[in-house]
Amino acid sequence: MSRLSRISGISGTTRKNQNKMTKVLNSRIPEGPVAQKWTEFKAHQRLVNPKNKLKLDVIVVGTGLAGASAASSLGEMGFNVLNFCIQDSPRRAHSIAAQGGINAAKCYQNDGDSVYRLFYDTVKGGDYRAREANVYRLAEVSNNIIDQCVAQGVPFAREYGGMLANRSFGGAQVSRTFYAKGQTGQQLLLGAYSSLMCQVNAGKVKLYTRYEMEDVVIIDGRARGIIAKNLVTGKLERFSGNAVVIATGGYGNAYFLSTNAMGCNCTAAIQCYRKGAMMANPSYVQIHPTCIPVHGDNQSKLTLMSESLRNDGRIWVPKNIEDAKALQAGTKQGWDIPEQDRDYYLERRYPAFGNLVPRDVASRAAKERCDKGFGVNNTGLAVFLDFSESIQRLGINEIRQRYGNLFDMYEEITDVNPGEFVRSEGGFDYYKPMMIFPAIHYTMGGIWVDYELQTTIPGLFAIGECNFSDHGANRLGASALMQGLADGYFVLPYTIQNYLADQSIWPRLSTDMPEFDEAEKAVDAELTRLLNIKGKRSVDSIHKELGHILWEHVGMGRTKEGLEEGIKLIKALRQEFNTNLFVPGAKEGLNVELDKAIHLRDFILMGELIATDALHREESCGGHFREEHQTEEGEAKRDDEHFFYVGAWEYQGNDDTTPVLNKEPLEYEIIKVQTRNYKN
Ligand SMILES: Cc1cc2nc3c(=O)[nH]c(=O)nc-3n(C[C@H](O)[C@H](O)[C@H](O)COP(=O)(O)OP(=O)(O)OC[C@H]3O[C@@H](n4cnc5c(N)ncnc54)[C@H](O)[C@@H]3O)c2cc1C
Numbered sequence: 001m002s003r004l005s006r007i008s009g010i011s012g013t014t015r016k017n018q019n020k021m022t023k024v025l026n027s028r029i030p031e032g033p034v035a036q037k038w039t040e041f042k043a044h045q046r047l048v049n050p051k052n053k054l055k056l057d058v059i060v061v062g063t064g065l066a067g068a069s070a071a072s073s074l075g076e077m078g079f080n081v082l083n084f085c086i087q088d089s090p091r092r093a094h095s096i097a098a099q100g101g102i103n104a105a106k107c108y109q110n111d112g113d114s115v116y117r118l119f120y121d122t123v124k125g126g127d128y129r130a131r132e133a134n135v136y137r138l139a140e141v142s143n144n145i146i147d148q149c150v151a152q153g154v155p156f157a158r159e160y161g162g163m164l165a166n167r168s169f170g171g172a173q174v175s176r177t178f179y180a181k182g183q184t185g186q187q188l189l190l191g192a193y194s195s196l197m198c199q200v201n202a203g204k205v206k207l208y209t210r211y212e213m214e215d216v217v218i219i220d221g222r223a224r225g226i227i228a229k230n231l232v233t234g235k236l237e238r239f240s241g242n243a244v245v246i247a248t249g250g251y252g253n254a255y256f257l258s259t260n261a262m263g264c265n266c267t268a269a270i271q272c273y274r275k276g277a278m279m280a281n282p283s284y285v286q287i288h289p290t291c292i293p294v295h296g297d298n299q300s301k302l303t304l305m306s307e308s309l310r311n312d313g314r315i316w317v318p319k320n321i322e323d324a325k326a327l328q329a330g331t332k333q334g335w336d337i338p339e340q341d342r343d344y345y346l347e348r349r350y351p352a353f354g355n356l357v358p359r360d361v362a363s364r365a366a367k368e369r370c371d372k373g374f375g376v377n378n379t380g381l382a383v384f385l386d387f388s389e390s391i392q393r394l395g396i397n398e399i400r401q402r403y404g405n406l407f408d409m410y411e412e413i414t415d416v417n418p419g420e421f422v423r424s425e426g427g428f429d430y431y432k433p434m435m436i437f438p439a440i441h442y443t444m445g446g447i448w449v450d451y452e453l454q455t456t457i458p459g460l461f462a463i464g465e466c467n468f469s470d471h472g473a474n475r476l477g478a479s480a481l482m483q484g485l486a487d488g489y490f491v492l493p494y495t496i497q498n499y500l501a502d503q504s505i506w507p508r509l510s511t512d513m514p515e516f517d518e519a520e521k522a523v524d525a526e527l528t529r530l531l532n533i534k535g536k537r538s539v540d541s542i543h544k545e546l547g548h549i550l551w552e553h554v555g556m557g558r559t560k561e562g563l564e565e566g567i568k569l570i571k572a573l574r575q576e577f578n579t580n581l582f583v584p585g586a587k588e589g590l591n592v593e594l595d596k597a598i599h600l601r602d603f604i605l606m607g608e609l610i611a612t613d614a615l616h617r618e619e620s621c622g623g624h625f626r627e628e629h630q631t632e633e634g635e636a637k638r639d640d641e642h643f644f645y646v647g648a649w650e651y652q653g654n655d656d657t658t659p660v661l662n663k664e665p666l667e668y669e670i671i672k673v674q675t676r677n678y679k680n
Helices: 034-044 065-077 115-125 132-152 184-201 267-274 307-311 321-329 345-349 359-371 388-394 396-414 480-500 514-532 539-553 560-580 592-616
Strands: 010-017 020-025 057-061 080-085 205-209 211-219 222-230 236-240 243-246 285-291 314-318 383-386 421-425 428-431 434-443 460-462 645-650 660-665
Touching (some): 020 645, 034 132, 057 065, 065 480, 115 132, 132 480, 211 236, 211 267, 211 514, 222 243, 243 267, 267 460, 285 307, 307 396, 314 321, 314 345, 314 359, 345 359, 359 434, 388 428, 396 434, 514 592, 539 560, 560 592, 592 645
Parallel strands (some): 243 460
Antiparallel strands (some): 211 222, 222 236, 285 434, 314 383, 383 434, 421 428, 645 660
């Protein structure tokens, strides 16, 4: 096979597995040493000449950090870009919510950081389940991202002398996280948005706001367009292009309660899956350790307290079960528990990384304490995040300067001011702590893509959180923004040319072609079907039930029996959805309930995929913890002999049939696969 082979991601090899034909996926990683692969790729890839770029249309679905950076870059390069989002403005993509920061290997702190170390930390953080070559490329371009964003005017925090400031995030022993207060995503998105609008103004990008992609159109085996719904008029519209890029974010909202924005959905990704793109590692779901705990049944959203808080906040529960019971009963408050009776369990269990262990490790440790009865709120499902020591060391002003907006957000939601002084005893000042608990936050799994970010459907690319590519089984904090912007500004603009190089010879495809007709009719029929069910249950009530099933059976701790039961319940819930759903209103005009019903249909399929993948993966790694596979100390126990691969699921024609598992064997050239160790 040539170095830059252009065949689709499926190699000719098939193996008999679980009585079904399993394909071995070809990730098309360039040859050569890991550190040279990206340079080599760029040197040898095919290019599109400037005149031909003018003839090529690229559809980019999504205007978050991944979509906006890709659309603006492709527009600037000369392609004609059609860019879609469901919100009324690209600036309202979910990326705006990102708080804590973005990683890069600049080593401004002179603390020993390097491209290699960022690469190594990311592979280790992902529990050795990421693709090595992709992660090296990510670390390599991380520094370009910071330069690009500074040039755009992103107001990163700076030291007194003017240098860009850094803080630490989990899974690293260096400070490499660039940030803009607790609003990093917002500032980065404003930067990407200004580049995007520059291209809109130049006529190179055409924006379609309040449009939702409902289907991808495949012609002669290639992605050639999309069917999108105008969310205001309800009308279905057809768009053709020479390539389609999906940048539609993650699927965390399958769990109903998550830190994701309410509008986040996986409809575009699932529709690509139904049309032949594979869904990789769906069981790798990130449960973030520091979120505001669930407080009631009528809640529809959970709030993240940024990981950056773990730079200065210390996590603890009481040492004594009596104190925990008193906290649960409300007869004691956190500040009543003296310093010597506090169990800083992360510092105790993981001395080398302490409170900055990766998220999967911190979340499981919180669950372990709560399962043993040491939880600190009325439900017993919370631990403390306490700033007393750091306020004493640095002063409240410094702490507020670092985290002021996060403290304010916490107070607005809980009515507790976490920096408020309460009492002094034995030379220790006690301040009010935050209460936190793990919650669904991010999805490492997603659409399978090869090294060039192309799916198994030629011409269909996936970037940002919606692909599976770089984080393995667990994402390190501040690495999602890095990946989204790496994909959009620095990777896709190169790799998509390798595909588009011979596409300019084709005339622009008419949307009157039968494939467009068929796709639009199918979407229309589906909308009619949902409206005609005329059952008794609202979308939200079924979605909430799905969330309960997933959290209980496919949550932080998974077992064979629990997963089998979960799959059974999800199948029954699909039946309930198909027979007892009630969607008010009509197809025409704005109909939010109808849009939510489409999302729920796809969350149900995604939920079953998460559970199916979790059931097959008989090991524990990163965010996927099978209780049967743990060490005596309760740590995740991988099985590299049998599961050192990416699991990519292939749709079998209808939602009810179990998908087929395909595999991409992982190959590590320079990293030694070992047991993760954050203790010493
Ligand atoms: C509260 C919170 C805080 C976070 N903080 C950090 C952090 O500090 N650092 C970090 O690295 N990561 C952080 N993350 C993760 C990070 O924000 C996301 O992974 C990242 O922003 C995703 O970017 P994206 O461009 O892939 O998708 P998104 O930003 O989710 O954008 C998706 C886009 O797709 C569009 N879309 C979706 N479906 C359709 C459809 N069917 N048709 C048309 N358009 C569609 C949407 O309109 C939107 O424009 C955080 C996440 C959360 C929830």
